[in-house]
Amino acid sequence: MKFLTLLEILADGKFHSGNEMGQELGVSRAAIWKTLQKVRKTGIDIHSVKGKGYRLGRKLELLKQDLILKELSETDIAALQQLEILLSVDSTNNLAMRKLQEANLNLQDGRVYICLSEQQTDGKGRRGRVWQSPFGCNIYFSLIREFDSGVARLEGLSLAVAVATVRAMEECGISGVAVKWPNDLLWQSRKLGGILLEMKGDVAGVCQVIIGIGINISASVEQMKEVDQAWVNAETITGTHVSRNLLAGKITKHLLNAIRQFDESGFAGFKQEWESLDAFRECAIEVSNAGKEQKIKGISKGVTDTGALKVETRQGLRIFNGGEVRLKSSI
Numbered sequence: 171m172k173f174l175t176l177l178e179i180l181a182d183g184k185f186h187s188g189n190e191m192g193q194e195l196g197v198s199r200a201a202i203w204k205t206l207q208k209v210r211k212t213g214i215d216i217h218s219v220k221g222k223g224y225r226l227g228r229k230l231e232l233l234k235q236d237l238i239l240k241e242l243s244e245t246d247i248a249a250l251q252q253l254e255i256l257l258s259v260d261s262t263n264n265l266a267m268r269k270l271q272e273a274n275l276n277l278q279d280g281r282v283y284i285c286l287s288e289q290q291t292d293g294k295g296r297r298g299r300v301w302q303s304p305f306g307c308n309i310y311f312s313l314i315r316e317f318d319s320g321v322a323r324l325e326g327l328s329l330a331v332a333v334a335t336v337r338a339m340e341e342c343g344i345s346g347v348a349v350k351w352p353n354d355l356l357w358q359s360r361k362l363g364g365i366l367l368e369m370k371g372d373v374a375g376v377c378q379v380i381i382g383i384g385i386n387i388s389a390s391v392e393q394m395k396e397v398d399q400a401w402v403n404a405e406t407i408t409g410t411h412v413s414r415n416l417l418a419g420k421i422t423k424h425l426l427n428a429i430r431q432f433d434e435s436g437f438a439g440f441k442q443e444w445e446s447l448d449a450f451r452e453c454a455i456e457v458s459n460a461g462k463e464q465k466i467k468g469i470s471k472g473v474t475d476t477g478a479l480k481v482e483t484r485q486g487l488r489i490f491n492g493g494e495v496r497l498k499s500s501i
């Protein structure tokens with residue numbers, strides 16, 4: 171019996187007895203019990219009460235392709251080469267990279283491959299960090315798109331992705347989200363999500379970009395106990411249930427639109443909106459420039475037309491194409 175079939179019965183958060191589920195699925199109670207142990211191993215909280223049966227610690231909205239596709243226009247659907255939903259994967263970005271290596275994807279004419287997973291066992295953050303990815307309660311999304319004019323034209327793409335993601339969240343009632351250069355999504359200084367871009371191909375010609383997006387939706391403190399920075403989930407912000415399917419659909423829609431816009435005019439068309447969302451604008455900050463030199467302090471002054479960070483230092487205006495930014499109380 172399939173793990174997913176059982177989860178679908180339990181998803182309503184109500185009690186279901188082993189007998190009832192066995193009858194519904196045409197299997198023995200022992201088979202149900204065995205599958206429940208597998209479900210438990212993923213970290214999903216299952217309560218069992220004598221005489222009542224089993225129920226999930228809370229309601230679960232599983233990711234469903236039809237609900238995600240509902241948000242897309244005909245043009246968007248035509249651009250989808252594949253939309254894959256997995257129960258578990260090491261990392262959706264890694265899966266996307268493997269798909270590229272298999273080389274049987276048809277990404278011509280701007281078509282995209284998208285995958286989402288209920289869980290990641292080896293989720294990746296920027297700079298080699300771990301991205302906590304518990305089952306069934308967040309968004310782990312990756313998209314592959316081919317670009318044919320070299321990586322230099324892709325400057326600012328990750329910032330445009332952040333803008334598209336904020337637009338999608340706004341449409342789901344998640345408001346007040348800010349961006350932190352280069353591509354963190356924050357709410358009241360707490361991390362709500364992150365973006366990780368990876369590339370393959372020719373730096374001067376045709377290259378494929380993997381756009382990975384992770385957003386915390388309803389993960390609990392217990393599930394995120396290893397996160398070592400202030401974080402928040404979308405349901406804390408809205409105070410109500412946030413549909414992962416709706417948000418995944420909106421992200422797909424806004425990302426496809428943003429990529430079309432980026433193809434036309436690069437980051438310049440997103441600059442103003444990005445700056446209006448900038449969490450650190452006019453703040454005292456410190457940039458550690460990928461270990462190249464000591465930390466640079468200054469006032470954050472927004473971004474250039476290609477998405478590089480502008481910082482007013484004592485020695486004048488400095489432009490950063492990479493690095494880590496931290497708030498300082500003064501410069």
Ligand code: BTN
Nearest residue numbers: 261263293294295296364382384
């Ligand atoms: C960051 O450090 O802020 C970036 C986090 C990116 C996480 C997403 S989740 C989907 C995709 N798969 C991964 O392994 N990472 C990205």
